[in-house]
Structures are given as C-alpha cells and as structure tokens.
Amino acid sequence: MMQILNIAAYKFVTLAQPEVLQTSIGQALEQRAIKGTVLLAEEGINLFLAGPAGDIHDFLAWLKQDDRFADLQAKESWSGAQPFRKLLVKVKPEIIRMNHPAIQPAAGRAPAVDAATLKRWLDAGHDDTGRPVVTLDTRNDFEADVGTFKNAIDWRISKFTEFPEALQAHKEELAGKTVVSFCTGGIRCEKAAILMREAGIENVWQLEGGILKYFEESGRAHFDGECFVFDERRALDPELKPQVNPVAKPLSRPTLPAVPTALGVLSDS
Missing domain, CATH: 3.40.250.10 (Rhodanese-like domain)
Incomplete structure (x- = not known):
C-alpha cells in the first residue's frame, strides 16, 4: 500500500503580492496528486499538505527555487491514505490569526x-x-x-x-x-x-x-x-503515527505538463 507523506511548514517573510503566489502555487499543486491547505499573507506562508512522497518533494523543490522560501523547513509524518479531502490555497490577512497587527x-x-x-x-x-x-x-x-x-x-x-x-x-x-x-x-x-x-x-x-x-x-x-x-x-503519537488512519481512496494523478522551473513563476515582485 502506498504511504502518504504529510508535511507542515511555515515561514514569516514579507510577501508584497500574495495573490500572485496564490495563483502559481495553486497551479503547481494541481499538477501533482497533493491535497491540503496553503495560507498566504503579506507576513508569510503556512502550509499543511499530503500526497505521494515524490510529488511532495518535487513541489518543495519547485517552491524553494524562490529565494524567500529556500530555507523553508518541513516537518514530515506518514499515513496510510490521504488525510485531506481537498486542496485550498487562500490569501488571508494573517497566516495565523492573532488580531494583533503590531506583531511582525x-x-x-x-x-x-x-x-x-x-x-x-x-x-x-x-x-x-x-x-x-x-x-x-x-x-x-x-x-x-x-x-x-x-x-x-x-x-x-x-x-x-x-x-x-x-x-x-x-x-x-x-x-x-x-x-x-x-x-x-x-x-x-x-x-x-x-x-x-x-x-x-x-x-x-x-x-x-x-x-x-x-x-x-x-x-x-x-x-x-x-x-x-x-x-x-x-x-x-510521539512516534508520529496517526491515531486514525484515513480510509484509502484512489489517487487521481493529473496528466498535465510538468511545472515550469523558472524562478519567475514564484516571483511576486
């Protein structure tokens, strides 16, 4: 049975135009069998994603071509099936809401x-x-x-x-x-x-x-x-094993062209 790689990562970094990143990141994820959530704001990026290991690592390599995310550190864990039902890439006022704008x-x-x-x-x-x-x-x-x-x-x-x-x-x-x-x-x-x-x-x-x-x-x-x-x-649990293993569903892998590797794809400047 295929194991699903789950990642969680965030970085506080100034993003002048997060809406541009929303489009490019959404396209990159849709071309891979990945689900989960990416939150973007002017203060940075926050993501929780899951998919086949090859797709996850390929997406992270693509994302890190942008110098702002080159040192992004992802925490990894595994599950027997996809734990997310859909893919969301959203722009928010904060990547984690505190309602305290002085905190930057x-x-x-x-x-x-x-x-x-x-x-x-x-x-x-x-x-x-x-x-x-x-x-x-x-x-x-x-x-x-x-x-x-x-x-x-x-x-x-x-x-x-x-x-x-x-x-x-x-x-x-x-x-x-x-x-x-x-x-x-x-x-x-x-x-x-x-x-x-x-x-x-x-x-x-x-x-x-x-x-x-x-x-x-x-x-x-x-x-x-x-x-x-x-x-x-x-x-x-402390061994990073899930309390509940999601029920396996067939993976639908899009047959789209490879994602461009040019740095300009991720640029919001």
Missing part, C-alpha cells in the same frame, strides 16, 4: 530553543542559568486535552485570538521564570513569544518546530498523550 515576526524572530535543549532543561527542572523552566501551551483548549507537556501552563483559550488577553490576565505568573512557548508546528508559539517579549517578559523562548519537531528529535520525554492535528488523522 518577519521583522525579527523571538529566540528559539531546540528539542534537545528543552528536554535537557526539563530533565533538570531549570535552564542553564538555574532559572526555573515552564512550558506554555499556546494552542486551543481542545488540543491541549489530547496531549501536552507535563505540568504545562494552559490558559484554556478556545482560539488563538484570545491569547493576548490571556497573557494580560496571567502575565505576573511568568515572572522570574524561563518560559518556553509551544504549539503544534511552531507558528503560534513564535507569535506568542514575540508578544510576551513586547509585554516585558524577559526570559521567553519558542520551541523550534513545535511539538512535531520535538517528537521527531526527543520522542515522548516529558509529554503526556498525543499531538492533535487538524486533519483526518486526528492526532499523532
């Missing part, structure tokens, strides 16, 4: 901590300076209910736009601690970390690559449960 990650990222370092800190109970470490779940409450880091701070938000208000209500709880924000793949915790730093919280880090990257590099250490995902797999 493309202008400068918050410091990131990798999976191995976070595991080491959690093993010890403190960071390299001896400061207590806490993990902060920036996902929705129903996601945290499926699985989260042990003793993680969870403000029970029902959507990410509630995070700024929750931060104001709970900011004092974070004083004197090293705070590591986390989410599924990194995009929400990156925005959250920038907001926390702007709010005056000094020792804030984002978990590089989110839970999925942590699973890949550190397994189930300090994590209870599974990682919720927004597709038919429902959740991934």
Whole structure:
C-alpha cells in the first residue's frame, strides 16, 4: 500500500503580492496528486499538505527555487491514505490569526530553543542559568486535552485570538521564570513569544518546530498523550503515527505538463 507523506511548514517573510503566489502555487499543486491547505499573507506562508512522497518533494523543490522560501523547513509524518479531502490555497490577512497587527515576526524572530535543549532543561527542572523552566501551551483548549507537556501552563483559550488577553490576565505568573512557548508546528508559539517579549517578559523562548519537531528529535520525554492535528488523522503519537488512519481512496494523478522551473513563476515582485 502506498504511504502518504504529510508535511507542515511555515515561514514569516514579507510577501508584497500574495495573490500572485496564490495563483502559481495553486497551479503547481494541481499538477501533482497533493491535497491540503496553503495560507498566504503579506507576513508569510503556512502550509499543511499530503500526497505521494515524490510529488511532495518535487513541489518543495519547485517552491524553494524562490529565494524567500529556500530555507523553508518541513516537518514530515506518514499515513496510510490521504488525510485531506481537498486542496485550498487562500490569501488571508494573517497566516495565523492573532488580531494583533503590531506583531511582525518577519521583522525579527523571538529566540528559539531546540528539542534537545528543552528536554535537557526539563530533565533538570531549570535552564542553564538555574532559572526555573515552564512550558506554555499556546494552542486551543481542545488540543491541549489530547496531549501536552507535563505540568504545562494552559490558559484554556478556545482560539488563538484570545491569547493576548490571556497573557494580560496571567502575565505576573511568568515572572522570574524561563518560559518556553509551544504549539503544534511552531507558528503560534513564535507569535506568542514575540508578544510576551513586547509585554516585558524577559526570559521567553519558542520551541523550534513545535511539538512535531520535538517528537521527531526527543520522542515522548516529558509529554503526556498525543499531538492533535487538524486533519483526518486526528492526532499523532510521539512516534508520529496517526491515531486514525484515513480510509484509502484512489489517487487521481493529473496528466498535465510538468511545472515550469523558472524562478519567475514564484516571483511576486
């Protein structure tokens, strides 16, 4: 049985005309047996896609011909069938909605901590300076209910736009601690970390690559449960295996000409 490669990736980068990219990316994906969602905004790109490995790798190679996406890092997992029902390429005001326009990650990222370092800190109970470490779940409450880091701070938000208000209500709880924000793949915790730093919280880090990257590099250490995902797999365990394997459907492979490889195809300038 053919295995389906699932990828999640994002990058905060200034895109002056995302509508132009919407067209070219949509055409590139339609010429391959790929489904899922691509979100574009002036602040960057966010994608969740699945298809045969050859098609996924071919699309990523095509996308990375654009210098703005050359260093795009995709997190990979596998399923027995296609977990997405359709393909959507959409332009949005934000690639992850926070309703806080002053936060511009493309202008400068918050410091990131990798999976191995976070595991080491959690093993010890403190960071390299001896400061207590806490993990902060920036996902929705129903996601945290499926699985989260042990003793993680969870403000029970029902959507990410509630995070700024929750931060104001709970900011004092974070004083004197090293705070590591986390989410599924990194995009929400990156925005959250920038907001926390702007709010005056000094020792804030984002978990590089989110839970999925942590699973890949550190397994189930300090994590209870599974990682919720927004597709038919429902959740991934620390071995990146799906809770539910989607029912296999015949793959329809378009018989269209190969996608042009010229860099100009992806240019929005």
